[in-house]
Amino acid sequence: GESVGLHLPTLSVQExxxxxxxxxxxxSASDYFIWYKQESGKGPQFIIDIRSNMDKRQGQRVTVLLNKTVKHLSLQIAATQPGDSAVYFCAEAYSNSGYALNFGKGTSLLVTP
Amino acid sequence: EAGVAQSPRYKIIEKRQSVAFWCNPISGHATLYWYQQILGQGPKLLIQFQNNGVVDDSQLPKDRFSAERLKGVDSTLKIQPAKLEDSAVYLCASSLLGNLGTDTQYFGPGTRLTVL
Known part of the structure; x- marks a missing residue:
């Protein structure tokens, strides 16, 4: 069936x-995409979202890029900090499911000093 | 502004027992969601309420799971009887209106259920 997946389960970067x-x-019917950050023992925290009529959206230190041609979404974090260490989930939503979010499995980001 | 509150934070039960989780959404939020998050996976929607009505419960195992939001505010999720595969974190989320692309879903800390 339709699914949302992540390329890498873990990512280690230097501060x-x-x-x-x-x-x-x-x-291909998905028209809304969201990135969430989840720290251990906490619920997911909204980071940034993007609609399908956009290619790029920027927030504070974060940028989301959407490539509809290849159905790819990316989250860029600038100047990664130790506090960014967490699991990151992308989620999609599409009109024929109401407002339900379909989450991927997550990528664990580890920031080393 | 207070966030989404959930209780209990942890629960350990034996299989075939019953368990209930409670959620208090952000004040004024009309839409409430219950998600199940199995270890190592993303959250999966179980049920969505708009005020006190059910919008989507297509992924709720209705033979054992039930949920209610009688007064359109607090909500309870119940499992009866529990199975080993129900071990997971149960997350509650709320949003202002539930409008796609305009409302953010805010999550509570979750209840970690262990079924032995």
Whole structure:
């Protein structure tokens, strides 16, 4: 069936470097995408979202890129900090499912000093 | 602003027992969601409420799971009887209106259930 997946289960970066977390989706009908950050023992925390009529959206130290041609989503974190260490999930939503979010499996980001 | 509250934070039960989880959404949020997150996976939607009505419960195992939001505010999720595969974190989330692309879903800390 349709699914949202992540290319890499773990990512290790040095403090100060930029991080890129990738996500592939298979449902071409998806029109809304969100990135969440989940720290151990906590619920997912919203980071940034993007609609399908956009290619790029920037937030504070984060940028989300959407490539609809290859159904690919990425999250870029600038100047990664130890506090960025967490599991990152991409999620998609599409109108024929109401407002339900379909989450991928997650990428664990580890920031080393 | 207070976040989404959930209790208990942890629960350990034996299979075939019953368990209930409670969620208090952010004040004023009309839409409430229950998700199941199995270790190493992303959250999976179980049920979505708009005020006190069910919007989507297509992935809720209705033979053992039930949920209610009687007054359109707090919600309870119940499992009866529990199975080993129900071991997971149960997350509650809420959003202001539930409008796609305009509302953010805010998650609570979750209840970690272990079924022995």
């Amino acid at each position: 100060g470097d930029n991080s890129i977390i990738n996500c592939a989706y298979s449902n």
